[in-house]
Every structure is written in structure tokens, then in C-alpha cells.
Amino acid sequence: MSRPPLARERVLDAFEQLLIDEGERAATMDAIARAAGVSKGGLLYHFASKEALEAGLLERLRVLVEEDVERMRSAPEGAVAYMLRTSVMHGDPLDRAIIAASRMAQGGSAPAGAALRRTRELWEEAIRPHVRDRAALDLVLLVSDGLYFNNALEAGVPGPVPTGDDLSALVALVERAVR
Amino acid sequence: MSRPPLARERVLDAFEQLLIDEGERAATMDAIARAAGVSKGGLLYHFASKEALEAGLLERLRVLVEEDVERMRSAPEGAVAYMLRTSVMHGDPLDRAIIAASRMAQGGSAPAGAALRRTRELWEEAIRPHVRDRAALDLVLLVSDGLYFNNALEAGVPGPVPTGDDLSALVALVERAVR
DNA sequence: GTCTATAAAAAGATAGAC
DNA sequence: GTCTATCTTTTTATAGAC
DSSP: OOOOOHHHHHHHHHHHHHHHHHOGGGOOHHHHHHHHTSOHHHHHHHOSSHHHHHHHHHHHHHHHHHHHHHHHHTOTTOHHHHHHHTTSOOOOHHHHHHHHHHHHHHHTOHHHHHHHHHHHHHHHHHHGGGSSSHHHHHHHHHHHHHHHHHHHHHTTSOOSOOOHHHHHHHHHHHHHHHO | OOOOOHHHHHHHHHHHHHHHHHOGGGOOHHHHHHHHTSOHHHHHHHOSSHHHHHHHHHHHHHHHHHHHHHHHHTOTTOHHHHHHHTTSOOOOHHHHHHHHHHHHHHHTOHHHHHHHHHHHHHHHHHHGGGSSSHHHHHHHHHHHHHHHHHHHHHTTSOOSOOOHHHHHHHHHHHHHHHO
16 A cells, blocks of 8 residues: 555556567566566566566456446446446556456466456446346446457457447447347 | 378367467467377477467368358358357357467467457458448447457356356347347 | 576477487 | 477576675
8 A cells, every 4th residue: 555666566567568569478577677677686576476466467457447346336428338438448557457467367367367257247236237137237248348358359450449439329229228 | 171180180179278278378389299199299290380380270260260151141040149149158169269369369479369350350241231230230249259258268167158048138139239 | 675697497499210 | 200309598586796
């Protein structure tokens, strides 16, 4: 609490960025230290192992998701629209943390997989009161998952994620279907 | 064509299985060779490098996707229902190839990312004639992506992918929304 | 808190026997 | 076609100076 060391945060930022831009394989301790502007020894003072580094990023995700669910509950446009609109990558900290966790999970990290499932459960609880039934709930969550999946695949490459008017039309279509 | 060597296929199977079960990190040449029941030298006779191994799996994906799109076009239950129902993991070869490619893509493989985007384009073309507009097309594709994303996250763990009656209800809901 | 140097293991790949 | 042995590089981690 209260002010984590700056170098520590820079290391986490660098790890996250490498995961997003170049994938799990490229995110070695060496590359992370270089990107963060510290030596390997400096990195290992803050995170004693790669596992600790991953745990640091997942803890960051946990906090961001909690805040996100709070905002979702009180969103003026409604929880469903909020959820879908925030599922397309804007580069904000939550987006970044989720993509990074997704990379780790697919790399084989069990804790990352568990963190993503937990995230999905929290979203599910927040959306449930706003939809008609189970199928409607599944629909909203799956469209959101689909958006994140495509965001994760793109990473730079222009892809098939709808934005602007296309996104608005999609949100309207989903809202009509689930209400 | 005409009968690929058996050991070669066993190696690809082992690579695929390791990717699915334990993620990209665990799928080393050594582990693959062991799982396929050949030596490292034996493996390297069939695939001269890790890159060649990945290309082999992506080629397998390409063929399976072509067949799938053909089936989709002529599916008696309609292309949309076919697409959604086959997006939940049943362990068939196409499912497996897609999860494996997804793991590679998130590990940082550019060819795997390109192969998945290409796959999505073919599906998009097959679905487009069956839906009202752009938003409806996005909806179907994103629900399918969402299903695959969750399939990929689970890998053994019981997860939130709808099956049985829940899946039927979801398919009905989507069909009502997009028709 | 941060660095350099170095160890220890694992990964990808080569050479050559059978 | 398949094996064993070996080399090189990379990756994670430790030790100890500053």
C-alpha cells in the first residue's frame, strides 16, 4: 500500500508491454529489465522470480477489475452498454492487464487462467440483474469475450473489431436482444 | 498428399496436445519428441526447426478450416446455428487446431496470428449471406470468438461455456437477433 | 536498492553412426 | 528414418560488491 517503489512499477509496466507487443516468449527477465531500464539484479530485487513477476501483474489486474465492476454497476448508459463498449481495446490500464493475463494464461500459467475466470465471474454477477435470462447473460458475456479475444489477436495489426458507428449498432442490437 | 509418414503425424499430434494441455512454454522440442515417442534427432528429421513445426500445424489448420467452411455452407440447420454449435469445444480436429494456433499466436507467433485472422475472414464470408446487416454479422462472429476464447482458457477446467439446453437457447436468441 | 559477474539449467540445433 | 552425442545460446537465478 501507499506508494510502491517507482522502479517496481516500471518493471511491471515493461513486462506488461512486452507481453502485449511481442507475446509471452519475448517477455524474458532480460528483456524486461532492459525495457524497464534496470539491470537484471535490480529487477530481481523487486521480483525474486518470474512467478513473482506474474503474480505482480495479476494483482494489478485484480485491483483494476474491482474498480471496473464498481463503475459498471453505476454506469449511466447501463451495465450492458458499459461492458461492451469497454471491451474494445482503448489502451487503458484494465485492457492492458487483461491482454497481458491472457497471454500468460495461454503460455501455460495456471494462476493467470484462474484470474481470468474470476474476472469473468465478477462481470457475470454485475450483468445478471440487467438481462432477461441465462441465454441473454451468455450472449453479453460472449460478445465481450469475443471483443477481448480479437483485441488480443490484433496487437497492432488492424483487425475486425468494430468501432465507431459499427460498435454503436452492435451495442444496440445486443441490448434489444437481451432486455 | 497421399499418406504422410506416420511418425510425422504423431509429432504434430504431440505438439498440438502439449500446446492445448500445458501451453506454449511446455511445448519444447524435447517434450514434443518425448510425447511423440521419438528422439530429438528423429523429430528434427521431419521438422528441421521449431518454425517448421509450427508451420506444419498451421497447414493442418488451413485444410480443416476449408472443409469446415464447406460444411457450413451446406449445413441443414443453417450456417449461423452450425457456426455457433461447432464453436464449443468437442475435441474434434478443427477445435484442437484452433486452440493450438491460438496458443502459438499469444506466444508471439506472427504466422499463427495471420492464420487465425484468415480463418475468421473465411467464416465471415460464409456467414454474411445469412444475416441482416453488419451488426448482425459482428454479433455472430463475436459470440463464436467468445466461445473459442473460453474453450481455450478452460483446457480441462470446467468453465462457463454453455452446453446442452443453454447452448440451444443461446443459438435461438442469436438467430432471432440476426435474421 | 541497484549493480556486475557468474553459475546452472534448459532450449534449439548440428554431426554423424546405424 | 531414427538414434546418440555434442555444441551454442538463451533463460532463470545466485553471490557479493557498492
